[in-house]
Each structure stands twice: as C-alpha cells, then as structure tokens.
Amino acid sequence: MASTGTVFQEPRTFTREEVAKHNKEGDLWIIIDSKVYDVTRFKNLHPGGASVFFDDDIPGQDATDVFFGLHRFEVLERPQYQRLQIGVIAGEKPQIHGKVDGALSKVPYAEPAWLTDGFKSPYFTENHRKFQAAMRKFVDEVIYPDAQAREADGKRPTQHVFDRMAELNLHAMRMGPGKHLKGLTLMNGLVKPEEFDYFHELIISQEIVRCGARGYGDALNAGCVIGLPPVLNFGSPELKARVIPEVFSGKKFICLAVSEAHAGSDVFGLQTTATKTEDGKHWIITGTKKWITNGTFADYFTVGCKTEDGFTVILVERGEGVETKPIKTSYSSTAGTAYITFDHVKVPVENTLGEEGGGIFVMLSNFNHERWVMCCCSARSQRLVIDECMKWTSQRKAFGKPLNSQPVVRAKLAAMIARTESVQNWLENVTYQMCNMSYKEQASKLAGQIAFLKMYTTRCGQETARDGLHLFGGRGVTQSGMGRFVEHYYRIVPFDALLGGAEDVLADLGVRQAIRAMPKDTKL
Template sequence: MKTFTVEQVAEHNSAKDCWIIVDGKVFDVTNFLADHPGGKKVIVKVAGKDATKQFHSFHNDAIMQKVGLPLQVGVIGSAKDNQQEKKQPAAAAASSPTATPAPVTGQLVSSDLSHFGEGVPYGDPTWYQDWNSPYYNESHIKLRKVIREWVDKSIMPYCHEWSEAKQIPKSVYQEAAKLGFLAAVTGAPSSKDTAALMPYPLAAGIKPEEFDIFHEFICVDELSRCGSGGLIWAIQGGLAIGLPPVMHFATPEVKKKVVTGCLSGEKYIALAITEPSAGSDVANLETTAVDQGDHFIVNGEKKWITQGLYADYFTVACRTGGEGMGGVSLMVIERDFPGVSVRAMDCQGMWGSGTSYITFEDVRVPKSHLIGKLNQGFKYIMHNFNHERLGIIMQANRLARVCIEESLKYSTKRKTFGQRLIDHAVIRNKFGHMIRQCEATHAWLENILYQVKTLPAEVQPARLGGPIALLKAQSTQTFEYCAREAAQIYGGLAYTRGGQGEKIERLYREVRAFAIPGGSEEIMLDLGVRQALKQYTTKQKL
C-alpha cells in the first residue's frame, strides 16, 4: 500500500479533489461525496485533514469495512518512508511494510499481543484474554480464529443491509456449509454415522473424533458477535433444531437425502412444532397424521416456524394416536408434497430468518418419512429440546456481551457535560451490573456444557433438563437487561435504525424472540424447579 505524508494529503482539500485520513489510512472520497448520507459538505469540511475523530463519532466499524476500505489509496508514513518507497522497484514497494495506524483517542486497545480480539473489557469470554480454563485446547483456539475471520469479513459489514432487506443471501448459507460451520452447529460430527454424511470437513482442520460441544459453542458464539439474531437464525435457526431429530432417529434413506442436502448448504430444514393454539404445550398439539396403510394424511397448521419460509424439509410434530404426549409422532414432510403451503409472517424482529405460517391440507406423507417409532415423537422432541435451548443460551449470552462491548466502546468516545460517558459513575454502575450477569451466565453455561461432554447420553435429559431450563431464563433475562442498559447509554442513537447504534437498536427488538421460543421464561423457571423437586422426592423415598 502506498504511503503519504500528512502534507501530501493536505493538498487534496476541495470537493473536486477530496482526501481524508482515518486511523492512519488515506481515502480518496471525491466520488463518494454525492452519496454521503450526511451531505458532501460534512466531508468537505475535513478535506485534506485527519477525520478520525469525526468518523468514529458518527459511524461504526462495519461502515469502514463495507464503504471505507474500497476507497483507500494508501496509509500515512513519514517523509523518509515516502522517499524510500520511491526508490524501491514497484514489486518491492507493493510488498514493503506499512506504518501501523495509531489507535483512535479513547479506543480500548489491548497491550498484550497474545490476547485474542480487541481487548475491550468483558467484550469477549475470559479465556480469550489468557485466563486459564479447563475446557479448551489448541483445536478450540484454531477454530475460534477461523470462525472470527469469516464473520468479520463476510458477515459483519452486511448485517444491517440484510436485516433491512429481510433476506439473507443463500450464498452466505452455502459459504457456512463449505466452512464446516453447518455441520458443527447441528452436532453432526458427534457420531460416526452422521459424520459420514458430512459433505465438507470441519473448519480449522478439526477431525470428527476431536469434535466436542465446546467446538459447537465457539461457532455459535463467534457468529453471534454479528449482533443480528435474524442472521443467526437465517443460517442455523431451523437447521440446528430441525436436523438433529433426522440425524438421530430417521431411516437411513431419509438421513442420506435430508442430512447431506442440508449440510451441503443446498437445502434448508425447519422444525415445525408450534401451532396457533399450542406453543410450549407440545402435548396438546392438534395437527393430525391419519394412517392410510403405506402413508399418512396430514392436516393442520404450524406457526412462527424459523427458516420455514424457504425450507425444503419440515420436521413436523403430528398427532398419530390419542390425546396427550403418548399420541405424538415426528415425521419429515417435504415442501414439494402437494398440500403444503407456506407464507411469511411479519414479526417485530429476527428479520431475514424466514419466520412463517405453514398449512398442511391432506398432505400425503410416505411411511418411510416417519422419524423413529410411531407415537414416540414426544420423547424425541424432549431429547431435542436440551440442544435447542443450549443454542438459544449460547446466542443470548453473546448478544448480551455484544451490548456490553458496543456500549463500552461508545462510552469512551462520547462526551457529555465535558466528560466521557465512561467517566460518569452512573454509567460505570450500569456496566458493572451488565458484566456481572453476563459473566455469571457464561460460567454456568460452560459448566453445563462440560456435563454434556462428559455425562452418559442416556442420563442427560433427566439430569440436565432442569438446569438448562433455568439457564435459558437466566440468559434471556440477562440479554434483555443488557440491551436495555446499552440503549440508555447510546440514547437516541439506539432508537435509530442504522448508524452507530445499529446493533443495539436491532437487538432491543429481538430480545422477545429469545425469551419466548424454545420455552418461555415462565415455563422454564417452573420446569427447572419442578425437575429439581422431582429428583429430590425420589431420593427421599430411597
């Protein structure tokens, strides 16, 4: 990259020839002036000057990645550097080291180069900052790096654009598949049978036999840094909860078709359980599947189905027997079966995740598409719920952390009454409460994930169902608290779509999508206590 002196940049100081400096980088913004949302005069005022402070006062990092970097023409260097560059052959100059940009005033920078990430206090889990942890090894560290680079380059700069369009390009989903991300978030590498169906290897060269729940956690956690629940769910929302029942309990023929198609990024799948009159009360769902010999005839409706709008397959809960949980079955229904209709639902948040309303009218479903045994579907649903809720917890906790990170960075550069926001005790108090809740949730989550990794699979539903339910309520209430406090710190910027408060505004709208699906907070709290009492009573009898 070519180097310029500050004096050279100063020569480009008019609307017809406009250069600026931001973070030690030089940008030619002449052709961008007419497109600047704030008008060209705002930029012309700083033509030929260092506009770092002004840029960071009004823009977030995604704008630099998406709009700024294509306009970059060089970096700031000394006069000596500039003279040296002129003496070098063109090829050598292109590969010569450039000056390291000075950090922005007030920017939080880690002084320890071994730290991972930006070093914003509590902006990342403690093990990212050289804290000792018993849960992670070198493979986790390699995976973390690969996923973060992908998210920073391919996801972060476009979140707002995709959210506003209410559509995520399928190419992003396919890119996630090729990276091995889709396989990781479904837990596909956990067994030899499902690992054999993976069309792409796992990221960072991780072998299926090395894979554990903490690798999955890292993938979900790093993607969630984007601060867009809609994008998270567009990539993995339906897949991570709709595919596991197929992987574990479907026939080999259905597994090969559905699992391979979905993990390749060519096909989508959605879990269709919730109905207009049956949400968390799964045992009383009303969609029916009537036995007709070699097939079922399915009739009913499903509502609030994530990724349903573009799903090719639906993992559907139907009533095949009598009332209650003993009469429920699971089956795979393909979108192109006659009688399946899907329409979009306009929701408060999670834009782009394909939330939909599905109607089944006399749909003929082959018996081969039954998942597991007839009338045993409730057991499979409960088996799946722990994984679903853990995914929600992972996302909610990182999104709470995003609120901390974004508002902490903002508070170091925004001034009120002559002081930075972070210098006001009342603001530090807000951060104290946000941080303590987020860190407590994270520690509990890692503890539970360790149980998932080490306990026998057959004892996990009963032993971990209650704690996971309680932790889901903990994580979503922490997320809501952090979103609220971050919005207060940002003020009016968090009330505006786009700009510096983009993530906070969006996340504040999306909180409900974490507090209700997968089991509402009220039901989770009750379930957690009831399961604990049930185990206590059993021990007392013994």
C-alpha cells in the same frame, strides 16, 4: 519490456499548517486520524448537511474526535469516502483501527475469559483454540459480509455461504458430537470426528452470533439445528440415508414445524391431524403451523401431528398440498419465519419419526440441546453489546468529558459485564457436564440446569439490552449508524425469552425437577 503491474504511489504528505490554510467554503480540508480529506464538494452531499463542517474546531483542523463521536469506523472504509482522501500528515501514522478479520478484540470483556490474553481455562484445549481461530476467520471473511447485506434487504442467505459451510461440514457439526460425524472431514481436518465435543459446537454458535444479525443467524440453518435431530435419532435407515446428506451438503433445508396459532408450548393441544389411508401405507396430514423458522425456504418439515394414538412426529417433504407464507417479525425476514398450511398432504408411513403416539419423546429428546444452543448464542450476543458500549462510552464526549467518566455510566457497564461473565461461566460448566454425560444422563440430570440457565440468560440479555440502549441514547433506537447493533439487539431480545420454552415455564420446570429429587429423609 514495460511492466503491466499496478504502480503503487506513495500518498501525498502535508503538514498540519498546510491543511489549516484550506478552511473556507470553496476550499475545505479536514484531518481524521492523520489522513487528509478534501470535503469541498462533499460537504453539500453530507447527510447531516454542510453546516456540520463549519464548527469552530473543524475547517482545516483535526476532526478525529468529532468524527468518531458521530460515525463508526466502517464509514471511512466505504469507497465513496475513501476517494475523498488526498493524502496524510507527514510523520504521523493512523492510530485508530476498525474491524480486523479473524482478530480477537482487545476491548476488555469483549471476549470470553478463555480467549483473553493471560487467562487459563480448565475446559478449552489447544485444539479448541485453533478451531476458534479458524472459525472466526471463516465467519469474518465469508459469513459477516453476507449477514450485513441480507439483514438489510431481508433476503435469505446467499447459497454460496451454505456451500462454503458445507465444505467444512459445519452443518453437520451444528448437530453436536455423535455418530453422524463419522467419516467426515471437519474444518479441513482440524478436529477428528471422534474428538469433536460440545465445546467445539459452542464455538461455532458463538462465532456466528458475532455478526450481530439475528435474523440472518437463524437463517443459517437454525431450522436444521432443531428440525434434523428427530430424523437423526428416530428416522428409519432409509430415510436418514436420503435426507441427511442432502441437508449436510447445504443443498436442501429442513425446519421444525410444531407451534400453531392455538397451541405453542401445549403440544397436546395441536390441531394438525394425521390419519392413515385405508391401506395403512400413507398419512394424510391436514392443519396449519405458525412462527416456523426457515419455513419459507424449507424442503423438509419435521411436523408434530395429532394421531389416533396421540402425538406423533412425521417428516413431510415439500410438495402438493404444502404452502408456506412469510410472517413479518421483529427482526429481518431473512430468517424465513413462516405460516404453513398442510392441505391433505400424502406422506409415506415410513416417514414417521419414532413410534406412533410417541412424539413427545421425540420432541423432549432435543429440548436440552435446543435450549443450550440458545444460551450459547445469547451469551455471545450480550458480549457484543458490551464491546459496543465500551467503545462508545470511551469515544463519545458529553460536557467536555468521555461518557465513561460518569459514575452512572460505569455502573451500567459493571452490571452488564457481571451478568455476561456469570452467564458464560455457568454455560461452560453445563457444557462440561454435557461432554461427560450420556444423552440419557443429560435428559435426567441437566434438564433442570439448562432450563434455569436459559431463563437466567435471557433475562440477563433483556437487562443488558436496556442498559445498552440507555448508554447510546437516541442512537440506540436508530437502525443505522453508531448504535445499530444495540438497536437490533434491543429490538429482538424479547424473542429469546419465548423460544425453546418461555422463561416462566422453564423456571417452573427446573424447580419441579428439583422438588422431585428432594430426599424424603431430610428435614429442618
């Protein structure tokens, strides 16, 4: 009986001397990392023109160094280029490898120290390490491919990604540790709900950021991370029972709608109003919101309103009178950044989050966690730039030598590494304090620390983005090819300095908190 399976054929083998004979325009072969490619027909389709194939050291020769001075490894993995391979060099094996799903990077400082072979950590347990391995595998296999496609076309993440995240209860875990995890199976049972801590959450945030697609990363329920906690902490039991399961399942989406064109950080300057109907059973909400992440596809809006008693937060469901329009920002529209209009929207008073007039406490309760998440993401984004720059400066040759042979290049790498290591270590210390403080203690003792941390982290990020741009040169401002991740980070990094409180505002907040704690009996 004949087999119906796929027949595996060994690749043809050639000697380097045989390949060298194919060095003419009508018969052109090259070698890249021990693999032989016939580029006779392709040369005229090459984006850089056919002339690049006729330099002295390319026709019939080993073009590995030339190729990796111009292209990323992923180019070789594209089907249209794989078809050009006709064989391999006899007795040789590939020495260069691209991205391996689930694997840790071997590039120095491309991973935080606790994930580096031989390094120990007082914070991360064996369970954290297993959790990280599972999370990385999930991100590389499920999230990363969709992230690259959606960042390019600007569409929201594919629903199956949200569904797969929901299967692991990742949406719930991104809210941090707490009662909301009770009874849930986390990461296929890898961690128990009562053992889940802020280091597990830090791992989730940092692994997602490795996609290098900021707009997409924010589209993966960033609105939920900042918009759902007010419902979790201040919503009525009936409201929580209805809304939370819908959001955790990835079937419905929520965002935080506070900022306005005339009022960003100044929440008391908001002009969106909520007035009660005569029977006192409903709010009538009128106004606009701007720069709202996930707003274009949100089903629920956690809205800051001006009421008779002051500032009040109300949960609004998408419906009559709610209109959302996309806003073009520095990064991909996949984040769903929106301008929102509320035109006499009728909302039950039961949707009030916290007390009427007590909205400032609802917002303040989430600021620490929001800013901490941003620090987690920024720290890992900077490490991605280090990874890219360490590879690039090793393989790119100038004046006959690798870029990293130049002292000025090594000085930039040193500064990038020092900044990123200091950010990560401060972040881990603050995370440890969060794990050992009640929510109330965090509010009183860590607000200043986290404010300083975010200010420092985002400033470091901007310096690292600038250094990365300088190292990549023209490729650092090109949205495709070798420098695309550095270009992307350089373009969007200023945004980090604004979210969750501008750098200068947070710096002042930290100092003011320190001044309030100054002992009155201490003098020089």
